[in-house]
Amino acid sequence: MPSRPNRQILLAARPEGRLEERHFRSTVGTVGDPGPGQLLCRTILLSIDPANRAWMHGPTYRDQVEAGQVMSGFTLAEVVGQNGAGIPNGAIVACEAGWQEYAVLRADRVRPIEVRGMLTHHASVLGVTGLTAYFGLLSIGRPTKGETVVVSAAAGATGNVVGQLARIHGARVVGITGSDDKNRLLERDLAFDATVNHRSATLRKDLAARCPRGIDVYFDNVGGRVLETVLPLMNLHGRVVCCGAVSQYDTANPAPGPGGVPGLLVVKRLRMEGFIVLDLVAEWPEAEAKLAAWVASGELKVLEDVVDGLDAAPAALIGLLAGDNVGKRLVRVAADPK
Amino acid sequence: MPSRPNRQILLAARPEGRLEERHFRSTVGTVGDPGPGQLLCRTILLSIDPANRAWMHGPTYRDQVEAGQVMSGFTLAEVVGQNGAGIPNGAIVACEAGWQEYAVLRADRVRPIEVRGMLTHHASVLGVTGLTAYFGLLSIGRPTKGETVVVSAAAGATGNVVGQLARIHGARVVGITGSDDKNRLLERDLAFDATVNHRSATLRKDLAARCPRGIDVYFDNVGGRVLETVLPLMNLHGRVVCCGAVSQYDTANPAPGPGGVPGLLVVKRLRMEGFIVLDLVAEWPEAEAKLAAWVASGELKVLEDVVDGLDAAPAALIGLLAGDNVGKRLVRVAADPK
Numbered sequence: 001m002p003s004r005p006n007r008q009i010l011l012a013a014r015p016e017g018r019l020e021e022r023h024f025r026s027t028v029g030t031v032g033d034p035g036p037g038q039l040l041c042r043t044i045l046l047s048i049d050p051a052n053r054a055w056m057h058g059p060t061y062r063d064q065v066e067a068g069q070v071m072s073g074f075t076l077a078e079v080v081g082q083n084g085a086g087i088p089n090g091a092i093v094a095c096e097a098g099w100q101e102y103a104v105l106r107a108d109r110v111r112p113i114e115v116r117g118m119l120t121h122h123a124s125v126l127g128v129t130g131l132t133a134y135f136g137l138l139s140i141g142r143p144t145k146g147e148t149v150v151v152s153a154a155a156g157a158t159g160n161v162v163g164q165l166a167r168i169h170g171a172r173v174v175g176i177t178g179s180d181d182k183n184r185l186l187e188r189d190l191a192f193d194a195t196v197n198h199r200s201a202t203l204r205k206d207l208a209a210r211c212p213r214g215i216d217v218y219f220d221n222v223g224g225r226v227l228e229t230v231l232p233l234m235n236l237h238g239r240v241v242c243c244g245a246v247s248q249y250d251t252a253n254p255a256p257g258p259g260g261v262p263g264l265l266v267v268k269r270l271r272m273e274g275f276i277v278l279d280l281v282a283e284w285p286e287a288e289a290k291l292a293a294w295v296a297s298g299e300l301k302v303l304e305d306v307v308d309g310l311d312a313a314p315a316a317l318i319g320l321l322a323g324d325n326v327g328k329r330l331v332r333v334a335a336d337p338k
Numbered sequence: 339m340p341s342r343p344n345r346q347i348l349l350a351a352r353p354e355g356r357l358e359e360r361h362f363r364s365t366v367g368t369v370g371d372p373g374p375g376q377l378l379c380r381t382i383l384l385s386i387d388p389a390n391r392a393w394m395h396g397p398t399y400r401d402q403v404e405a406g407q408v409m410s411g412f413t414l415a416e417v418v419g420q421n422g423a424g425i426p427n428g429a430i431v432a433c434e435a436g437w438q439e440y441a442v443l444r445a446d447r448v449r450p451i452e453v454r455g456m457l458t459h460h461a462s463v464l465g466v467t468g469l470t471a472y473f474g475l476l477s478i479g480r481p482t483k484g485e486t487v488v489v490s491a492a493a494g495a496t497g498n499v500v501g502q503l504a505r506i507h508g509a510r511v512v513g514i515t516g517s518d519d520k521n522r523l524l525e526r527d528l529a530f531d532a533t534v535n536h537r538s539a540t541l542r543k544d545l546a547a548r549c550p551r552g553i554d555v556y557f558d559n560v561g562g563r564v565l566e567t568v569l570p571l572m573n574l575h576g577r578v579v580c581c582g583a584v585s586q587y588d589t590a591n592p593a594p595g596p597g598g599v600p601g602l603l604v605v606k607r608l609r610m611e612g613f614i615v616l617d618l619v620a621e622w623p624e625a626e627a628k629l630a631a632w633v634a635s636g637e638l639k640v641l642e643d644v645v646d647g648l649d650a651a652p653a654a655l656i657g658l659l660a661g662d663n664v665g666k667r668l669v670r671v672a673a674d675p676k
Contacts, residue, residue: 060605223600242600257595262561262580265612267398272610274603 006031008100009313011071014056017252019321024071024314031102033081038104040081043097045123046331047074048307048316049157050221050246057249061276071099071313076113076123078337087112090337094122099313101333111281116292118302119336124328125161125295125302126288132243132277133161133219134287138169139280140273141217141241145170148211150230153221153246154195155182157328160303161291162219163192168299171217174210176226178323185326190301198222204229214238222247224255231260234268242274250321303327344369346438347651349409352394355590357659362409362652369440371419376442378419381435383461384669385412386645386654387495388559388584395587399614409437409651414451414461416675425450428675432460437651439671449619454630456640457674462666463499463633463640464626470581470615471499471557472625476507477618478611479555479579483508486549488568491559491584492533493520495666498641499629500557501530506637509555512548514564516661523664528639536560542567552576560585562593569598572606580612588659641665 005028012025034040055065055072065072075097079089085107087093093110097103113122124130136158143149149166153159154175163173163186175186175195183195194210196203207229214235220227223245234240248254264270294300305325307316310333320329343366350363372378393403393410403410413435417427423445425431431448435441451460462468474496481487487504491497492513501511501524513524513533521533532548534541545567552573558565561583572578586592602608632638643663645654648671658667 220600227600228595240600242603244604245601248601254597254601257566257597257599259592259595261595261599262558262565262578262610262612263583263586263592265580265610266582266614267612269612269614269617271612272600272603274600274605274607274609276604276607279607 003030003032004102005029006100006102007310008070009310011056011065011067011069013067018250019053019056019318021314021318026311029100031104034083034085034104036083037085037107038083039079039085039087039093039107039110041075041077041093041095041097041103041105041110042080043075043077043101043103043310043333044092044336045076045120046099046310046313046333047123047127047129048313048320048329048331049074049129050244050249050320052317053249053321061278072096073098074123074128076119077103077110082107092119092122092337094127099310101310117295120304120306120330121295121302123330124157124304125300126291127328128277129157129328130161130291131280131284131287133158133165134291135277135280135283136241136243136275137162137165137217137219140275141219141239143169143171143217146172147216148172148174148213149217149219150174150176150207150211150215151219151221152176152198152226153323154186154192155179155303155326156221157325158243159219159221160186160190160327161300164190164300166217167191168294174207176207182326190303198226204233208233217241219243220245224248228258228260231258231264231270234264234270237269238271240270240272242272246321305329307331309333341368341370342440343367344438344440345648346408347648349394349403349405349407351405356588357391357394357656359652359656364649367438369442372421372423372442374421375423375445376421377417377423377425377431377445377448379413379415379431379433379435379441379443379448380418381413381415381439381441381648381671382430382674383414383458384437384648384651384671385461385465385467386651386658386667386669387412387467388582388587388658390655391587391659399616410434411436412461412466414457415441415448420445430457430460430675432465437648439648455633458642458644458668459633459640461668462495462642463638464629465666466615467495467666468499468629469618469622469625471496471503472629473615473618473621474579474581474613475500475503475555475557478613479557479577481507481509481555484510485554486510486512486551487555487557488512488514488545488549488553489557489559490514490536490564492524492530493517493641493664494559495663496581497557497559498524498528498665499638502528502638504555505529506632512545514545520664528641536564542571546571555579557581558583562586566596566598569596569602569608572602572608575607576609578608578610580610584659643667645669647671
């Protein structure tokens with residue numbers, strides 16, 4: 001197999017302040033043949049996630065993305081070549097091919113997918129963001145019937161699933177977004193009990209009014225001012241699921257920490273707990289099966305926001321950080337294999 | 339029984355900034371006879387706690403202390419009169435008689451004490467502060483053998499017990515105080531593995547050097563800058579026990595929250611959890627028995643700092659907030675009953 005041309009998007013420069021298109025550069029490289037134990041993967045869908053931006057700040061739970069490298073990202077890919085790797089051509093795999101058409105990856109770094117229904121679902125509700133909602137809400141937040149669950153970035157890939165799972169488990173669900181349009185959609189299409197716009201000048205009052213019995217679980221995707229506003233409204237023994245801090249990713253000047261920490265944690269006996277879904281890979285199949293069943297029954301609606309073509313990826317990420325997505329944002333790099 | 343004179347210390351005015359002696363006023367009131375189901379309690383020992391200052395800020399897990407009222411405080415008292423209350427004269431009870439010689443209390447608001455060894459121990463290692471150390475460390479921090487436990491206010495009533503319990507459970511213990519003298523005492527007399535002075539200009543570096551394998555459990559009594567310094571040194575899946583925020587109590591301008599919240603909680607999968615030992619009263623007898631056994635065996639040394647006479651209470655609290663105590667600070671109001 002001759003070496004093929006491979007369209008790629010590089011991180012041209014690490015952003016100091018806000019991420020802009022000039023921080024990326026499109027190029028055409030080549031991709032070689034897979035070595036022993038390796039696969040040649042063709043990207044079909046590229047996942048656009050707030051964490052992509054956090055990876056540019058420095059090492060986190062993974063290496064930092066450096067200038068000059070192909071931008072990192074989670075992908076669904078088709079295996080189109082292999083070298084004794086035990087995964088056949090035509091298989092669909094979840095992997096981190098990054099922002100490029102092809103990647104050579106070690107077979108032990110990809111996860112074969114048994115496709116259920118639409119392929120996109122494996123990058124949204126059955127993918128990392130859906131699993132993040134599942135484990136964060138059910139293993140850390142642990143809402144019980146009748147409790148009030150608040151979720152921020154509620155129209156986002158993880159947030160919308162959190163809200164729906166909380167509703168499925170009998171909780172009262174209040175979503176926070178930065179847009180009245182998103183809020184209407186959450187209440188109308190996803191049966192959220194109430195919503196609040198975090199751009200409101202009376203955020204605290206609005207939230208208190210929508211949560212007359214206080215807040216038992218707060219699923220925090222944003223950090224910053226919203227977290228600080230929620231803490232005083234938490235009930236005794238409340239739980240704060242620390243999933244992300246998207247309000248802090250795209251800036252050179254992160255906000256100070258929330259003023260209620262640690263005082264309110266003591267007085268209200270709160271638990272704040274962070275987690276990374278990659279730690280729980282062994283439990284993914286069971287979670288995926290449950291999520292798929294709720295999708296099949298119609299209890300869990302799938303909210304996706306698919307953008308076309310690899311070259312659209314930079315704008316897709318920049319827009320995501322500004323909150324212009326509704327549901328899971330994906331870039332379609334190639335058509336589904338037949 | 340005629341009404342008796344009753345020396346009392348009132349909170350004369352709620353402090354706006356630092357607490358000073360002028361915020362208190364000594365007076366002689368009277369105490370009447372106990373009504374049905376009530377006890378007349380004579381204060382023997384008065385517990386001086388950082389929380390006393392926090393109670394002046396506003397309602398917390400209890401009503402706020404108002405100007406003009408007898409100052410609130412935990413006490414050990416002797417029952418010297420009762421009215422069908424089912425607790426005999428001469429009994430020793432743990433109660434909240436406040437800063438006064440006598441109090442009439444409902445029998446269901448006191449806890450009879452089975453005195454083991456020295457009475458003062460029931461106000462220190464076997465009292466609320468010792469139990470706070472026990473439950474906070476063992477139920478929330480849950481250190482395992484070989485892990486590194488860091489505790490702040492480490493020479494304080496709770497901190498010194500935390501450090502010793504961590505050592506008894508096989509952890510490596512690093513104490514933080516604001517005094518080199520206290521640190522020497524902790525290392526020499528209580529077998530702390532290392533100590534750090536939080537007034538050092540190189541606190542973060544000092545702490546990193548004393549914790550070469552990172553920090554698994556941080557028992558936080560102080561909040562503020564020390565908490566912010568500790569967070570980046572926490573190991574993956576570390577636990578922060580939120581017990582108090584004494585650095586923030588005696589000020590009108592609390593510090594902003596720690597900058598690592600919530601970002602570091604996510605990246606490091608940390609759990610921060612507050613608790614109040616009063617929630618766990620049902621488990622106190624078992625904890626008290628274990629603590630008493632460690633005291634009896636000499637594994638757990640008792641660090642007390644007893645000040646003489648009710649009138650010394652204001653200065654005792656002001657000094658405690660400035661960190662001048664070593665171990666549990668008590669005010670002896672009356673001699674032990676024979």
